[in-house]
Amino acid sequence: MPSKNKELIVELLKSSKLSITETRVKILELFLKSNGALEHADFEKLSGKSFDRVTIYRTLQTFLDKGIVHKIPTTDTSVRYAICRSECREHEHHDHHVHFRCEECGSTQCLDETDIPVISLPKGYDVHNVEVVVSGVCKACH
Amino acid sequence: MPSKNKELIVELLKSSKLSITETRVKILELFLKSNGALEHADFEKLSGKSFDRVTIYRTLQTFLDKGIVHKIPTTDTSVRYAICRSECREHEHHDHHVHFRCEECGSTQCLDETDIPVISLPKGYDVHNVEVVVSGVCKACH
């Protein structure tokens, strides 16, 4: 299973035309391990071997540019990242699913099965993207 | 009109059991003037007489606590505040309306008329609050 993840990661990086570096692989492993959203601090803590802060910032930015990850809106200054499903990549990072933030454990999850409803705005507004963040108590904490 | 706003502001502060201070009045005036959401930097710039940064942080926190303003989720590190409508106050700060972020002018607006649709999550999830942030091109920039 670890080697399977590794293959997957290498494939992902290749298809994004990114070189295979230790940092990128480690960070993607973290994403695959924890199936919730991660913030910058998590990478500094979770990675046994700690990378330089700058490298993490740059790696996440690269992943954003390539559509490998996307950001999740928050009401504080923390920036949360989640790994994208296939539909997100290639084009723009439209997330066509709902994000859930648990008030108990603090984790943020992508609810891939839950579609975002159609929202009709007043006339004159052009809609490009819709973000839905639900907060409450998650399955595990219930 | 300026005096009418002032009266309104004083009334608002009184009903929240807050003392009437210059900073609070000025900041609320800014909220009423600009009908979009504001972030911290706006207060430092927009207020002719610049207040201390710390005072602004504390004032906004106080307004949050009293339910006078609410935060709007963003995907960056900026924290955006909008003034609450009457339904928001008193209880928890549930925003029962959609937020719109214009990609052209960068402004964020509350669309009070646009209701948030009901979202049904998978079993096991307790929903407390739903945030919807739509991005695109606003009326004015169209």
Add this chain to the structure above:
DNA sequence: TATACTTTTGCAACAATGTTGCAAATTAAT
């Protein structure tokens, strides 16, 4: 209105988070 009491403000110092330039190290290509 003057006084005492409470709250708020501003300053200083600090902590956390994010950015930029540049040299050294790593990865990719020949």
Add this chain to the structure above:
DNA sequence: ATTAATTTGCAACATTGTTGCAAAAGTATA
């Protein structure tokens, strides 16, 4: 294996948010 291109780590800095404490402003009472 050597060269060329990319990535990383360090240092230094910019921005954003927090805390303690004394001075100032606001509120309440006489």
